[in-house]
Amino acid sequence: MFRKSLLVAVGAAIVVGLSSPVFAQWTPEEPVKIIVPFGAGGSTDTFGRVFASAMEEATGWTVIVENRPGASGVIGQMEVANAEPDGYTVGLSSTSLFSIQPFLPGSTGELQPDSVDFIGTLSVIPYAIVAAADAPFDNLAELVEYTKENGPAKFSATSEQLTLALDQIAEEIGLNFVAAQTSGSGESLQLVAGRHADITISGGVHVAYVLDGRMKVLAHMLDDRADYAPDAMTVEEQGATLPLRNYFLFNVPKNMDTEVKAALADAIDKTINTDPVKDHAKRIHVKLDNLGLEGSSADVAAQAETWRKALSK
Amino acid sequence: MGTDLFGQFLGQLALGFETALSLENLLFCAIGVTLGTFLGALPGIGVLVSMSLLFPITFHLEPTAAIIMLGGIYYGTTYGGSMSSILLNVPGTPANAVACLDGFPMARQGRAAVALSITTLSSFFGASVGILVIMLFAPTIAAYALEFGPAEYFSLMLLGLVAASTISPGSPIKGIAMVFVGIAIGLVGTDLNSGVHRYTFGLLELRDGISLLAVAMGLFGVTEVIASIRTVKQGDVSRESISFLAMIPTRDDMRRFWMPSIRGAAIGSFIGALPGTGGVIASFLSYATEKRVSKTPEAFGHGAIEGLIGPEAANNASDQTAFIPTLTLGIPGSPALALILGVLMIHGVSPGPSMVTERPEMFWGLIMSFWIGNAFLLILNLPFIGFWVRILTIPYYILYPAILFLVCIGLYSVNNSVFDMWMVVLFSLFGYGMRIMGLSAAPLILGLVLGPMMEIQFRRTLIFSGGDFTAFVDRPISAVFLCVTAVILGWTLLSFIRSKSKPVEQAAMGE
Structure with missing residues (x-):
């Protein structure tokens, strides 16, 4: 057959x-x-x-x-x-x-x-650099300013790949950060929501948090802004190259x-x-x-x- | 204002019951808990496997019915899991490993039926407390759980480790040594921070570490089988011990029921609400607490009923409160709960504070279904105790191969990996060696569970603090945990010195 x-x-x-x-x-x-x-x-x-x-x-x-x-x-x-x-x-x-x-x-x-x-x-995958809604920075430039006064940004990293991606962006915009690996996006978001970490890169789980106002997008890691946070800029709009698609x-x-x-x-x-x-x-x-x-x-x-x-x- | 809130609360409860009592939801709740308790009783076939198998079905269900069913499986397995711990010394799930310590000796003493009935009762009690905690305090606890950062987690786990490291009967030194062996086994795998492979010997399968389930199955179940072959001994099962009367706890049993249940439920409710901890830690902590407050700690490990009641109340309470971070924050505390989140996402529901307001019928329906599910479990488990105890009358030449068969199937189903089965073989040999040397397996499991988590939280705290150790005492919650740990250590040391100066009392066993 x-x-x-x-x-x-x-x-x-x-x-x-x-x-x-x-x-x-x-x-x-x-x-x-x-x-x-x-x-x-x-x-x-x-x-x-x-x-x-x-x-x-x-x-x-x-x-x-x-x-x-x-x-x-x-x-x-x-x-x-x-x-x-x-x-x-x-x-x-x-x-x-x-x-x-x-x-x-x-x-x-x-x-x-x-x-x-x-x-x-x-x-x-709609990656974005996200922070808690009450964090004192709204975009990458403000994050860089913040770290100049408060020490390196605390990055809760969901995978090694994403740490490398942030590494590339950081090099281009002059961001200083330390990365602690987590075992998954749930844990990463928990650290950010509790303000134990400053930022994380999330691939979708964060959308619900952004929509209900507990988190905000600092930068979309996409070619265009995603519709759930239209006011947040893309990485490229903020002077860095998009490290991965x-x-x-x-x-x-x-x-x-x-x-x-x-x-x-x-x-x-x-x-x-x-x-x-x-x-x-x-x-x-x-x-x-x-x-x-x-x-x-x-x-x-x-x-x-x-x-x-x-x-x- | 107060009456308003109360009225609103009653309205929500009514809405919840209305949803949970709809024919469809009742049916799926019953299916869920029945499947859960049976699959839980089969060693190795854990909650995650059962839920993954049913995951595709949930596509075609109403979302509320789907999560009610999956939720039922989730807390149902913990009920069933203690059954095989007590009867066969094979923990149905890792959270039931502690139930082996005193449950199995009870079964050996011909009190299997009582052990099962009292476990069911304490499970129900623990779960009820857990549900009450969700109903009354979910949003408060959720906010509080977020306060728990890496430093708090580390200190809490250190407290757990120190408190529970001497839970095994016999020499405390041996117990602590086994905790370290467990921590050492936990080192195997990929280092989360650097990606370095530790002790993997180039094996792909070892990169995620050694499976907790494989270790538990090997050290408890298969070791028990090997040991029994040498000393073939039928459990003490007479006609009377499987009659309906045999499962009724004595007045003394019931007198000893309440305090361990209350303590266990409190510990379980607290631990469960913290994402990422769960039933294993809750049950060990409860066991350690019971042993410490007991006037006859030497009876533990020889069929002390408190050592069964407390932990079973604790792991069932923690199963319920584990829903708090999942539902109110959208943060799943365990892979099984992540699966429930997955179902919600597929149906377009995003869990979080908005779920309570936007989909109240779903939120309260699920919580009210917990009551119904636990009532089902009570009805389901009690009448069947006689039937379960009969397992002990099965001749060993049928029972033992059957256990091995179930262990293999259960384990294979988790990762579809033959490698895990080789790990069971390895750890059963290891476990048999330990048993000959009089070393207990439970502290090893504790070290294996807590070791890797503690390492991650410890390093995370230091990475974020820039290597500053004061990060552990700067935060009040963490500082309190560390203080309690220090007190326990001091107390243990003191009583050790005192017992040295007194003539050694020969322990009166509870036989």
Whole structure:
């Protein structure tokens, strides 16, 4: 059955021509498993599950989500990298796992930017530098002023990648800070809300806090201001370069048949435009943005190159 | 004004009950607590696994029904978890590890039914206090919990460690040594601040540290199986000990019920409201307290009923108050509660102070469902005690393989990782060695839980203070905790010196 559909797919590819977009003919005969290398209930997992059920409706396939947390996502992504490239295993994680993580000083490097192939993105993770609402600074310049009098800014860091990102921004705007790692965004926000730390970088959990007035955005780490805090400026508006664009990123094992890969990429693209996915994006205040098959590979490669250079210094 | 507020409060309660008593919500509450108590009783299959499995289903439910069900699983597992601790010496969840210390000896003495019924009662009592605390003080406590910074957490945990390090029966030196072994095991993994891998030997699986569950299963459950094989001994189960009458506590048991329950519930309610602490710490602290206030501390570890009552009230109370930071601040205290937050987010509800005002039916519905859920648990657990105790009559050649089987399945289900099962094998051998040497496993678990947390909070305090140690005493709450710690240390030392000068009293065991 699989062979037959493959033959049809190859036939179709010849008719249409080998340049993309290939008209995808492959249909799965088993459930497609999306491996989320983070815990259940997190932002990637939540988005992944909403997406999976929308994908089932849009394609008629059976799509299941499996959490495989550990080693900040490396364990689950290695499982994707080592899976059979038969189209039944798809990974959903984020760009920095491939673009920054391999070059970190402590990394043993089993996961590399080219360990898997990339087939699409959901949106950029809406990172923002946030502080408690009653903190005596409203933007990066005021934060820099504040630290000149009160000593280095206390940064509660949710991941090593985000510390590096803040490092880059700090260098450009002359900010002095100390970083203490936390085990998750919940803990980071708790430290900031209680004013034990001055700032943190959060990837979405903070939105509810900003909306109900307990926290404020000092800078959006996005290309444009996000709609939930339209008055806060972006990092670039405040004189620094945007250090990372972290996408929710779909990936598959290498050496996958072109038709199967195209079919998966098509299904992702089709699902992105469905109402449940749009609704969820609106709820978590992100802009849907699928870079597609080629676009996402190029983006990972470009970001990885930048970070490889920056971190080998 | 006062009557206004009171009227408003009653209105909210009415709204809550109305929501919680709707047919759908009642049904999902019942499903949740039933699943929770059964899964909790199976060693290893923890709350997180059960909740993750049901997570996808919650998409298709009303959000209130969904969190009522997940909440039910959450506090239901702690009820069930003590069952396997008492009957098999295998803690159903890490928070029930303390229940092994005196529960299992009670079962050995033929008092399994009483142990189970009194545990259910103290669990219900603890949970009720926890719910009352949520209803009356949630917003106040939430604001106060935010005051807890790294320095306060460190001092509180140091207090917990010092207070509880001598909880094991026998030599206190051995107990303290085991705490340090636990801390050492806790060192394995990725250092949070520098990203350096400690003692991982290049193994990917060790980067997140050694699984607490694997250690607990190995040291308690599998060790118990190995030890029992050598001395095959059927538990003392006669016809009478599984009759309905056998589970009725004696007048003496009930006399000893109230104070430990009240102390346990108070400790649990306090600890639970602090994000990131939870049932394990609450139960250990309660056990330590009971042992310290007891007139017969030497009976602990040999079936002292207070050592079962206090901790079980504590961990159930902490399960309830753990909802305070989750619901009022949107800060989940544990991965399981993060999952409940995830459900709320999927349904477009953002937890926080606004939830109480914007979605009162959901907030109060959930809290009122706690009453219903706990009542269900009481009804569910008491009549089944006879049935559960019968487990002890199962021949060992069926029971032991079954335990090992359940431990393996439960553990594998947590991370889908075979590696964790090898860790159980390793720690069961280790645990057997410890047992031969007369070393107790409970202090090791305590060190393993508290060690890494203390290190993180200690370093965080110093990073933020620029290396200034006065940060620990500058803040009043932290200073108070440190003072109490010093007093306990002094007291222990003093009583140690006194006992040295007196002839050693042979402990009268509670047998």
